[in-house]
Structure formats: C-alpha cells, structure tokens
Amino acid sequence: MTETVGDYLVSRLRDWNVHQVFGYPGDGINGIVAALGRADNVPRFVQSRHEEMSAFEAVGYAKFAGTVGVCLATSGPGAIHLLNGLYDAKLDHVPVVAIVGQTARSAMGGSYQQEVDLQTLFKDVASEYLVEVNVAEQLPNALDRAIRTAEAERAPTALIIPADLQEEEYTPPQHEFKQVPSSRPSRVLATTVPDEDEIRRAAEVLNAGEKVAILVGQGARGAADEVRQVAELNGAGVAKALLGKDVLPDDLPWVTGAIGLLGTRPSYELMRDCDTLLIVGSNFPYTQFMPEFGQAKGIQIDIDGGMIGMRYPTEVNLVGDAAQTLRALVPMLTRKDDRSWRETVEDNVASWWETMERQSMLDAKPVNPMRVVWELSSRIPEDAIVTADSGSSTNWYARLLKMRGRMRGSLSGTLATMGPGVPYAIGAKFAHPDRPVIALVGDGSMQMNGLAELITIAKYRELWSDPRCVICVFHNNDLNQVTWELRAMGGAPKFEESQVIPDIDYASLARGLGLAAENVDTPEEIGPAWDRALSADRPVLIDVRCDPEVPPIPPHATFEQAKSAAEAVVRGDPNAWHLVVQGARTKAQEFLPGR
Structure with a gap:
C-alpha cells in the first residue's frame, strides 16, 4: 500500500x-x-x-x-x-x-x-x-x-x-538543490555553565551576605539538591514562585512557600528583611514583592539570557543551566556560622503554619474552603500530581498545600487563564498513568469547560493503571476571585449579575458518567471524603459547598486594599455583615498568641 x-x-x-x-x-x-x-x-x-x-x-x-x-x-x-x-x-x-x-x-x-x-x-x-x-x-x-x-x-x-x-503519496527529500533533508530523531539538550570569573563574583556576593534569600521557579526543578546545598551553606530561606511550588518540599523548615499576591507571610518577611537575593530559574514578574531597590544585592541564574536581569536590579547575572551553575558555585561558598537569620526564617515559617491551621478550622457557611486543602495536605500521597485552576481556590493551593516527597504541581502560572485544571489533570494521567492526580477547581472553571472534560476522564479511565483522578470542585456559586478583586482593588460591591453562576449538583453529573462522587456540605465530611476519594477504584469528583465570603486576604494586604474592601461593604455589598465578620475572624488568627 x-x-x-x-x-x-x-x-x-x-x-x-x-x-x-x-x-x-x-x-x-x-x-x-x-x-x-x-x-x-x-x-x-x-x-x-x-x-x-x-x-x-x-x-x-x-x-x-x-x-x-x-x-x-x-x-x-x-x-x-x-x-x-x-x-x-x-x-x-x-x-x-x-x-x-x-x-x-x-x-x-x-x-x-x-x-x-x-x-x-x-x-x-x-x-x-x-x-x-x-x-x-x-x-x-x-x-x-x-x-x-x-x-x-x-x-x-x-x-x-x-x-x-x-492524502498524497509521500516522497522523501532528494539530494538536490532546494530540498532540505533531516536527521535521525534525537533529543540533544545543550547544557551551559557561565564563566568561572562570573561564578566567583556571585560567590563573593553570597559569602558577604548576612541575610540571604533564595527565590526559585520552575527552572530550578532539576537543581533541587543544589539549591538545598546553597541554602544550607548560606543559612538562607527559600521562597517559591507558583510554577516552582514543587521544586522543594514544604516540610523543610526554611522553605517559606509561595511568593506574591497568593503567597505567604514568611515569604513576604523573607524578601522584606533580606540583604542578599539569589534568583534561580524564575521570571516572577511582581517586583513589589521583592526587596526594596538598593536593599539587597542580587544574583540571578537562568538558562535564557533574554529573561535575565529584568525583574530586580541584579549585580551578577549567570546565564546557564541551574544545576550545573550551582554545582560550580557551591565549592566557592563558605558556611555561615551565625544561624540567627535562618532561625528567624524558621520561626516565621512555623508560626505561619500554625496560623494556617487556625484559619482553616474556622467555621464558615457552610464550609471553609481553606479547610478543604488543609485536610488534603495531611492525606495526599507523596507521589501525587496536583493541578490547580485560576480563581480563589488557587489561593488555597498556593498557601495551604504542603509539597512533600515526589509530589508535582502546576497551574496556568503566567497566562492565569481559567479552565486548565481538569485538562491538565488528564494530561498528567497520560504522562503518569501509575500516579494519583488531583485537580483543585473552582465552580466557575468547572462550568466553563471542566464538566465536558469529565466525559474525557470517563472515556479513558480504563487506560490508567492507578485509577485515582480526583476533581475537587470549590462550589460557592460565585466567580469568587473577581468578586474579591472588585472589592479590594476598586472598592466596588459584588455585582451579582456578573458574579453569581448557576447552582448545579456537580456530583450528580459525575455519577451520571459512571464516576464516583462525594457531596460535602459540612466541615466534618471533608476528611472522610478525601479518604474515600484517595482509596477509590475509579475517578472521583468531590463537590464541596464553600463559603464565598472567606477572604483570600494576602498576608501583606495594603491599607489601600483594606480601605477598598471596606468601601465595597459601605456601598451595599450583598451579605455585607457576614463578609465583615468572616474577614475579621480570618485575619485575627495571624495575631493570636504564638504568632
């Protein structure tokens, strides 16, 4: 033929x-x-x-x-x-x-x-x-x-x-003018190491620093061991851009977690107080969450020279593979005997996790969305893959999910589009059919396209040797992240015509496709629902009725943001009293004894 x-x-x-x-x-x-x-x-x-x-x-x-x-x-x-x-x-x-x-x-x-x-x-x-x-x-x-x-x-x-x-007959390229041959398919990934003198300059800056902070992104994923070595030698704390959330586990006491608007207080404090900043494999764009200009001496390592030196006024820029560059840097570093900076970072991290637990356990109407991820975090298998969507649920993924073991996680980090949570999970299952996959998805994204892709999960689930593919829907009938942005950025009350979405039973739809499903309407049901989903013999959808008024308050909220949210209430935000009370109770957990 x-x-x-x-x-x-x-x-x-x-x-x-x-x-x-x-x-x-x-x-x-x-x-x-x-x-x-x-x-x-x-x-x-x-x-x-x-x-x-x-x-x-x-x-x-x-x-x-x-x-x-x-x-x-x-x-x-x-x-x-x-x-x-x-x-x-x-x-x-x-x-x-x-x-x-x-x-x-x-x-x-x-x-x-x-x-x-x-x-x-x-x-x-x-x-x-x-x-x-x-x-x-x-x-x-x-x-x-x-x-x-x-x-x-x-x-x-x-x-x-x-x-x-x-549909035409295939004819290969010939050995003649104006035809271009090709070669055997092979993946040859170039590796690059910067000039030794530049690496030595970076070592001098790090050795001179007394309060070293490291920011890692997805470009550091293959350099986790080397980042650990540098952090140990320098007594540094390590913050993570969201695309680099899985670079280092969160059970390391000096890992401060996510940085930025969706980030943690210890990451904010790390950047606020450091005198030296090492950026590895990250193009995190929000300069306002980095040290004040002139406060810290900066070093950046990135494989892409076109993306280097553009987020913070760095003094040393190293264009090269993160792992190889750090390996060349480590022998030039001296171990810091004074660990007071590291101890401060670790105290801040420990206090933060205590705060997150208190906030997660607060009552809400009907369920506190923070508790959904808090309960998952203690149960999730160490080889799980987690996908997150864009919305208020992303806050809880960023701040509350503790990465450990071989866990992987990702989301639409830069485009921040709604809708990739469920299809990312499908892609992950085809990449690793032997590993559990969990998608954390808001109901807005679920209605946008996640529901249709449940059909795709049902179609292909028999191909996956590990049947666990869990879709957790944060069900609050609100396009919640935008609602909070309206309040915090513009002082505008919630506009229900644009923000409220239809109330449907996601679990029933999943059951109709032959998937397992859990309806969660009380906080006591969250943990057992995760237990059943993570031991199920088929994909599971967890439909959690969440309180839309639990605020995704940045741990470093500005006065202007608080003022705008207050103005939204004054201007007639629906459920204004519940909004105020829930916000005050959540924020108060940061100031309880032990913080």
Whole structure:
C-alpha cells in the first residue's frame, strides 16, 4: 500500500517517541486521522471535547512528562480553538507542537469554507517556529524542527498541513538543490555553565551576605539538591514562585512557600528583611514583592539570557543551566556560622503554619474552603500530581498545600487563564498513568469547560493503571476571585449579575458518567471524603459547598486594599455583615498568641 504524507507524519511522530496526540477530528485533518487508524492508533489519539482542551491537555502532559506535548486540530475553527492553550504554553515556557489542517491548496485564496490565514493566526503564539508544508519533501525537516525548536526554546511551535497534501503519496527529500533533508530523531539538550570569573563574583556576593534569600521557579526543578546545598551553606530561606511550588518540599523548615499576591507571610518577611537575593530559574514578574531597590544585592541564574536581569536590579547575572551553575558555585561558598537569620526564617515559617491551621478550622457557611486543602495536605500521597485552576481556590493551593516527597504541581502560572485544571489533570494521567492526580477547581472553571472534560476522564479511565483522578470542585456559586478583586482593588460591591453562576449538583453529573462522587456540605465530611476519594477504584469528583465570603486576604494586604474592601461593604455589598465578620475572624488568627 502506498505511504501517504499522513502515514509518514504518524510514523515520524513514533520515531520521536510521541505516545499520544491530543486532538479533535475534522475534515481538514482527515488524512492524518485516517493514518492514525491505519497505524492501529499508535501514537494514541486522545479525543477531548474541544480543541482548547486538547491544547491544555498537551500542555499538562508536557509539564508533567518533561517532554514535548502534541495537539492536533482541523482547519478554521479547530485551529482557532487551540490558541488559548498554546498561549498558556508560550507564557509558561512549555514545549508543545500544534499540528493543524488547512484548506486544500487548490482552494487557497478563494474564500473557501473554513479558510483562515493560519500563518497570521499563529504568527505570535508560535513565533519560534511556524511553517506550512506544501510539498511532501518538506515534511521531515519541518516536523523535526518543530519538535526540536519546541524543546530547545521551551515554547509552542506549529505545523500547518493542507488537507489534500495529507492524502498524497509521500516522497522523501532528494539530494538536490532546494530540498532540505533531516536527521535521525534525537533529543540533544545543550547544557551551559557561565564563566568561572562570573561564578566567583556571585560567590563573593553570597559569602558577604548576612541575610540571604533564595527565590526559585520552575527552572530550578532539576537543581533541587543544589539549591538545598546553597541554602544550607548560606543559612538562607527559600521562597517559591507558583510554577516552582514543587521544586522543594514544604516540610523543610526554611522553605517559606509561595511568593506574591497568593503567597505567604514568611515569604513576604523573607524578601522584606533580606540583604542578599539569589534568583534561580524564575521570571516572577511582581517586583513589589521583592526587596526594596538598593536593599539587597542580587544574583540571578537562568538558562535564557533574554529573561535575565529584568525583574530586580541584579549585580551578577549567570546565564546557564541551574544545576550545573550551582554545582560550580557551591565549592566557592563558605558556611555561615551565625544561624540567627535562618532561625528567624524558621520561626516565621512555623508560626505561619500554625496560623494556617487556625484559619482553616474556622467555621464558615457552610464550609471553609481553606479547610478543604488543609485536610488534603495531611492525606495526599507523596507521589501525587496536583493541578490547580485560576480563581480563589488557587489561593488555597498556593498557601495551604504542603509539597512533600515526589509530589508535582502546576497551574496556568503566567497566562492565569481559567479552565486548565481538569485538562491538565488528564494530561498528567497520560504522562503518569501509575500516579494519583488531583485537580483543585473552582465552580466557575468547572462550568466553563471542566464538566465536558469529565466525559474525557470517563472515556479513558480504563487506560490508567492507578485509577485515582480526583476533581475537587470549590462550589460557592460565585466567580469568587473577581468578586474579591472588585472589592479590594476598586472598592466596588459584588455585582451579582456578573458574579453569581448557576447552582448545579456537580456530583450528580459525575455519577451520571459512571464516576464516583462525594457531596460535602459540612466541615466534618471533608476528611472522610478525601479518604474515600484517595482509596477509590475509579475517578472521583468531590463537590464541596464553600463559603464565598472567606477572604483570600494576602498576608501583606495594603491599607489601600483594606480601605477598598471596606468601601465595597459601605456601598451595599450583598451579605455585607457576614463578609465583615468572616474577614475579621480570618485575619485575627495571624495575631493570636504564638504568632
């Protein structure tokens, strides 16, 4: 049988060890879909309910598998739907390859059905590599470069293949002018170590510091041991950007947790009081949560020279692989005998966890959302993968979930889009079918697209050797994060027409799909619900009725934010009295004896 361009594409993906392609069919990719069928579905076609979810699933897969994710969509509307997920990959520096169909070449320029200028559409999101394949001989080099570039640049790339070409006979590139060959698929990841003199300068700054703070992001994930060594030698505390939440476990007494608006008080205090700042693999953008300019001497380590020295006025900038750079730095560091700074950091961390427990155990109407994550944190398996969505529930993930063991976690860190929590979890299950996965999702995100992807979970759950995939819905019938932003940033009361969402029974919908489900209406039910979900023989949805007036108050809330929230109450916020009382009780826990 003649090998088509579609057949060759599928074969080349196998050569690259691509095990699944997340997508949705359409006639613009019929030639590729048919080729997958002829190849006995290897790589596996994972059918989402919407192309945006395909892209999110590819992002989730890439984040947790540590290799490229691939998504597939038809021409026109299918390609358009991929964009939000691809921008999520672009902003979080995740390698994803999008393969999209296009109108037949003979119809291009004729205002044909579903004809969209895909080159223009993907020009920004796939700026590292975007190509339209118009003859078979282009394909090997184009696909190989798309994968290599995605991995090398940690970015999305896109391959456009017209529908008619997919069904043509495949002919390889020839040894002649104007044809470009390719090479054996192989992943060669370059490693970089900065100049020794620059590393010595960094060591001098760290050795001279008396109050050293370290900020780690996802770029430090492969350098956890080296970060520990530096922190021990310097007596430093370590704060984590949200994308780096799983770099170090939270049971280390000098790890202060998340930084920023969703961060912890000890991280705020670490940055407020330090005299030296080492940033490793992080592009955390909010300068106001870092030391005052001129207060601390700064060093930054990053593999990307284009992203270095742009968040804090650093004195030494080291462009290189985090682990190798830190390994070269460690022998030049001297151990600090004075541990008073480290002791202060550890005292702050211990007090913070006591505060979090008190806040989590406060009564609410009906359930305190903080307690949902607090109860999970003591039960979660040490090899679990946690995905979080964007919303007020993200606060509780950021502040309350203690990472330990081999746990992994991620979210839409930079785009902060709603909706990736459930599809990320699906991508994680395909990356690690032998590990439990937990998604922490607000009801707004669940209604946006999470409900549809429960169907995808039901469709593929038999493929996962560990059946545990737990979707926890924070059910408060409110687009809660925006409600609090309206109050705290603009002094505006809650506008119910925009903020209140329909009240539905998420657990019943899950049961209707053959999944297990838990309805949680009282705080006493939270722990047992987690216990049952984490020992279940199938995916589980936990539907927790949460109090929308438990405030996601930053531990370092400004006077202006408090003033704006008070103005919102005065201007007629619904449930104003409950809002005030709940906020006051929550904040008061920070000032009880022992703090």
